Amino acid sequence: MTGTTSATGPAPGRVRTWYAAAVAPRVATARLLPTGGAGLVAGLVLLNLVLGLLPVLFVVATSRVVGQVPVAVGGGVGSAAWDVLVRDFVLAAAAFCGQQVLAPAQTALGVRLKRRVDGRLRDRMLASTLRSTGIAPMEDQATLDALSEATRQVDSEFHTPGDACAGLLALVARYVRLAGFAVLVGLVSTWWAGAALVVATMVFRYGQRGGLRKYSTAWRGVVGVRRRAEYLRDVAMGAGAAKELRVFGLAGWFADRYEDATREMLAPVTARRRLIYLKPYLLYTAVGLAIGSGVLVVLARGAAAGDLTLTGLTLGLQSVVAALLLGEYYPESDVPTQYGMQSMAALEEFEERIGAAQDAGRTAGTGPVPPASPTVSLRFEGVAFRYPGASRTVLDGLDLELPAGLSTAVVGINGAGKTTLVKLLTRLHEPTAGRITSDGTDLADLDVAAWRRQVSVIFQDFVRYELSAADNIALGATHVPRDDAAVRDAARDADVLDVLEALPLGLDTPLSRAYEDGADLSGGQWQRVAIARSLYALRAGARVLVLDEPTSALDVRAEAAFFDRFVELTRGVTSVLVSHRFSSVRRADRIVVVDAGRVVEQGTHAELLALDGHYARLFRLQAERFEAGFDGDEHDHGGADGPVGDAVTTGERS
Numbered sequence: 001m002t003g004t005t006s007a008t009g010p011a012p013g014r015v016r017t018w019y020a021a022a023v024a025p026r027v028a029t030a031r032l033l034p035t036g037g038a039g040l041v042a043g044l045v046l047l048n049l050v051l052g053l054l055p056v057l058f059v060v061a062t063s064r065v066v067g068q069v070p071v072a073v074g075g076g077v078g079s080a081a082w083d084v085l086v087r088d089f090v091l092a093a094a095a096f097c098g099q100q101v102l103a104p105a106q107t108a109l110g111v112r113l114k115r116r117v118d119g120r121l122r123d124r125m126l127a128s129t130l131r132s133t134g135i136a137p138m139e140d141q142a143t144l145d146a147l148s149e150a151t152r153q154v155d156s157e158f159h160t161p162g163d164a165c166a167g168l169l170a171l172v173a174r175y176v177r178l179a180g181f182a183v184l185v186g187l188v189s190t191w192w193a194g195a196a197l198v199v200a201t202m203v204f205r206y207g208q209r210g211g212l213r214k215y216s217t218a219w220r221g222v223v224g225v226r227r228r229a230e231y232l233r234d235v236a237m238g239a240g241a242a243k244e245l246r247v248f249g250l251a252g253w254f255a256d257r258y259e260d261a262t263r264e265m266l267a268p269v270t271a272r273r274r275l276i277y278l279k280p281y282l283l284y285t286a287v288g289l290a291i292g293s294g295v296l297v298v299l300a301r302g303a304a305a306g307d308l309t310l311t312g313l314t315l316g317l318q319s320v321v322a323a324l325l326l327g328e329y330y331p332e333s334d335v336p337t338q339y340g341m342q343s344m345a346a347l348e349e350f351e352e353r354i355g356a357a358q359d360a361g362r363t364a365g366t367g368p369v370p371p372a373s374p375t376v377s378l379r380f381e382g383v384a385f386r387y388p389g390a391s392r393t394v395l396d397g398l399d400l401e402l403p404a405g406l407s408t409a410v411v412g413i414n415g416a417g418k419t420t421l422v423k424l425l426t427r428l429h430e431p432t433a434g435r436i437t438s439d440g441t442d443l444a445d446l447d448v449a450a451w452r453r454q455v456s457v458i459f460q461d462f463v464r465y466e467l468s469a470a471d472n473i474a475l476g477a478t479h480v481p482r483d484d485a486a487v488r489d490a491a492r493d494a495d496v497l498d499v500l501e502a503l504p505l506g507l508d509t510p511l512s513r514a515y516e517d518g519a520d521l522s523g524g525q526w527q528r529v530a531i532a533r534s535l536y537a538l539r540a541g542a543r544v545l546v547l548d549e550p551t552s553a554l555d556v557r558a559e560a561a562f563f564d565r566f567v568e569l570t571r572g573v574t575s576v577l578v579s580h581r582f583s584s585v586r587r588a589d590r591i592v593v594v595d596a597g598r599v600v601e602q603g604t605h606a607e608l609l610a611l612d613g614h615y616a617r618l619f620r621l622q623a624e625r626f627e628a629g630f631d632g633d634e635h636d637h638g639g640a641d642g643p644v645g646d647a648v649t650t651g652e653r654s
C-alpha cells in the first residue's frame with residue numbers, strides 16, 4: 001500500500017490528512033497557551049469548568065422540582081416536601097443566575113488571553129519575517145501567501161490565534177456539559193444510553209464543525225487571488241497612486257479589476273460551500289436524530305415499565321434534549337478556533353519556508369569582519385546567478401575586481417544585471433555558483449549583519465520612510481547611537497541641509513503630509529536624503545559605498561556638484577557606482593561594462609574610449625545626443641564635464 005496524503009487515498013493517508021487538518025493545528029494553538037500566562041489560563045479553565053457544570057446542576061434541580069411538585073402540592077405550603085421543592089427551586093435559580101454572571105467573565109478573560117497571545121505572536125511574526133537575511137523568500141509566491149494568511153487575522157484583530165486559544169478553552173465548558181448530561185442519562189437509564197447520547201451529539205457536531213473546517217480551507221486555496229484583489233483595492237484607495245489614477249482616469253479600471261478579482265475569489269468558495277455543507281449536513285442530521293430518538297425510546301420504555309420516577313424521566317428528557325443541542329454550532333469557539341488555527345498553521349508554514357530558505361542559502365557564516373576591510377579588494381570570482389524560480393541566468397561566470405579605496409563604475413544596458421550585482425554584494429541573494437570575496441575571504445563565511453554594517457548602499461528604489469528627516473538619514477547606521485551632528489554633516493554633504501532646515505520642524509519634520517507638520521520633498525530632494533543616509537553610514541564606519549543610480553532624480557547642476565565632491569566624500573572608501581550617466585561614470589577610477597551577465601570591458605574612461613568598444617559607442621551616443629541638445633536640461637549644464645543623459649537605457653547594444 002502506498003502511503004498517500006490524498007483525502008481520497010487509502011485509509012492511512014486519509015488519517016494523516018485528517019490529523020494534519022484537524023489535530024495538528026489544535027496542538028499548535030494549544031502550545032500558544034503558556035504565552036497567555038499560567039494564572040490566566042488556569043483561571044479560564046476553572047471558569048469554563050464551572051460554566052460546564054452549572055447547566056447540569058440546573059437540569060438536576062429543575063427535574064427534582066418537577067418530581068417534587070405532586071408531593072409538595074399534597075403537603076401544602078410549609079410541609080417538609082414544600083421546603084425541599086423551594087430549596088431545589090432556589091438551587092435551579094442559582095445555577096441559572098450563575099451562568100448569566102459568569103458568561104461575561106468568560107468573554108472578558110478570553111479577550112485578555114487573546115491580547116496576550118496575539119501580542120507575543122506579532123513579535124514572533126516580525127522576528128520570523130526579519131529572520132530571513134536574504135530577500136528570496138519575500139519574492140516567493142508560496143511564502144508570501146503563507147505570510148498574508150498568517151497576518152490577515154492578527155492584523156484585523158478578528159478570529160486571531162489568541163481568539164482560537166480562548167475558543168479552545170471554551171470547549172471545556174461545552175464538553176463538561178455534554179459529559180454531565182451523558183452521566184445523568186446513564187444514571188437514570190442505562191450507561192449504553194448515556195454513551196449513545198454522546199455519539200449522537202458528536203455526530204451532529206462533526207457535521208457542523210468538520211464542515212466549517214473544510215469550508216475554511218477553501219479560503220486558503222484563493223489566497224493568491226485575494227492578495228491581488230487587496231492590492232487592487234489598496235492602489236485604488238491609497239495615496240501612492242492617487243495622482244496617476246486621476247490623471248490617467250484609472251479609477252474605473254481599477255474598480256472593475258477589483259470586482260473581477262473579488263468574483264474570481266468568491267466563485268470557488270461558494271461552490272465548495274454547497275458541496276461541503278449540504279449532503280454531509282443531511283447525512284449527519286439523519287444519523288444523529290436516529291441515535292437521539294433511540295435514546296428517547298429507551299427512556300420512554302423505562303418510564304412505561306415503571307422503572308423511572310417522574311424526576312428520573314424529567315432528568316433524562318432534559319439531558320437528552322440539552323445534550324443534542326450541544327451538537328450545534330458554538331459561537332464562542334468554532335469560527336475563532338478555525339480561522340485562528342488556520343492563521344497559526346500559515347505562520348508555521350511561513351516559518352518553515354523561511355527556515356528552509358535560510359538553510360538553502362549559504363548564509364550561516366559567522367566570521368568576523370575586520371574593521372577597515374576590504375584593504376586590498378572585493379572580488380567576484382566566476383559568479384553566476386539565477387533568481388529563484390527564474391529560467392534565465394542573469395550573471396554567468398562574472399569575474400570582477402573592485403580595488404579597495406577606489407571607485408568603480410558599473411555600466412550596462414537595462415537588465416544587464418547591475419542591480420543584481422549589488423544585491424549579491426550586499427548578500428540579499430547568494431551566488432548560485434562562484435564566490436565573492438573581501439580580501440580573499442568568501443563573504444558567505446562572514447557574519448551577514450557584520451558585513452552589511454561594512455557596506456553602505458542606496459538602491460535605485462530607495463525607501464522614502466514616513467519618519468522625520470533626521471531619522472531618514474540616521475537609519476543608515478542604527479547600530480550606533482544617533483549622532484545629530486553627523487546627521488547634519490551628512491545632510492550638508494548631500495547638499496540637502498538647507499532644504500531640511502527650512503521645513504516646519506527642521507530636521508524633526510516628518511517627511512509625509514499624512515502627519516501633523518509633515519512635509520513632502522521633491523524627487524531630487526528625496527534622493528539627496530537617501531545619499532545623506534549612505535554618507536551617514538560611512539561616518540559610522542562603513543567602508544564600502546554602493547550607489548545604484550544615485551543621482552537619477554537630480555538636476556544636472558546638482559549632479560555635477562555632487563560628483564565634484566564625490567572623491568573627497570569617499571576618500572579611502574571602496575565605492576561602486578551604477579549609473580547610466582556618463583558624466584558621473586567617467587570620473588570613476590575604473591569603469592566596468594557588464595553585458596549578458598559578464599564583464600566585457602574594463603579600464604579608465606580614457607582606456608575604454610581608446611578601446612573603441614561598447615563603452616566608447618555608448619559614450620559617443622550620449623555625446624551626440626548632448627551636442628544635438630536632445631536632453632533639455634543639458635543646455636543648463638554648467639559644471640558637468642561630459643555628456644549627460646540616458647543613452648544606455650535606450651537599450652543600445654552592439
Ligand SMILES: Nc1ncnc2c1ncn2[C@@H]1O[C@H](COP(=O)(O)OP(=O)(O)OP(=O)(O)O)[C@@H](O)[C@H]1O
Nearest residue numbers: 139387390394412413414415416417418419420421
Ligand atoms: N526578483 C527578481 N526575480 C526574477 N528576475 C529578476 C528579479 N529582479 C531582476 N530580475 C531580472 O534580472 C535581470 C537583471 O536585472 P537587474 O535589475 O540586475 O538589471 P540592471 O542592469 O540593474 O537594469 P537597469 O539598468 O534597468 O536597472 C533582468 O532581466 C530582470 O528582469
